[in-house]
Amino acid sequence: MAVGHVVLLRAVNVGGATLPMARLREIAAELGATDVSTYIASGNLLCNPPGDPDSFDRALEQAISNEFGYFREAIGRSPDELERALAAYPFGAAPHGHLYFLTGEPAAEAAASFCAQDFGGGERLQVIGRELHIDYPAGAGATKLTPAKIAKALGVTGTGRNLRTVAKLIELSRAG
Structure with a gap:
């Protein structure tokens, strides 16, 4: 259902x-x-x-x-919110794409400053609403970007899922 x-x-x-x-x-x-x-x-x-x-x-x-x-x-x-977040992913078919779901919407200035940082792995970051979109070109295991750094910089906590998991959750939520 x-x-x-x-x-x-x-x-x-x-x-x-x-x-x-x-x-x-x-x-x-x-x-x-x-x-x-x-x-x-x-x-x-x-x-x-x-x-x-x-x-x-x-x-x-x-x-x-x-x-x-x-x-x-x-x-x-909601499944619709997951679908919109996935559709908004700005880095194309990035093989190491992630969505980091935030507990709230960070201030625009904090988001811009955070996304401009270099974490050493070529990460591309963009905050859209309550989601941090991340591309880890070298893979998520190679990054110095941590949940603690995200929370400190953005002022909100969150949790990440890779794009495949988000797509599967949408599929499962729609199954009936």
């Missing part, structure tokens, strides 16, 4: 922050979400939340924090 909400959790199943996807699905259902599924073990949740999606995301953050003892942002987007 098609779903209207995709939640991207920041930094799960890395650095000791273990969150089994089966338990994530259970938590979402316990919070009243329906048609719950996950995609790969990196914190991608698809569902139809009860009521306001943002309120659901905050409740999900709290439930994860209560159970697992760490806080992770739940960054929600």
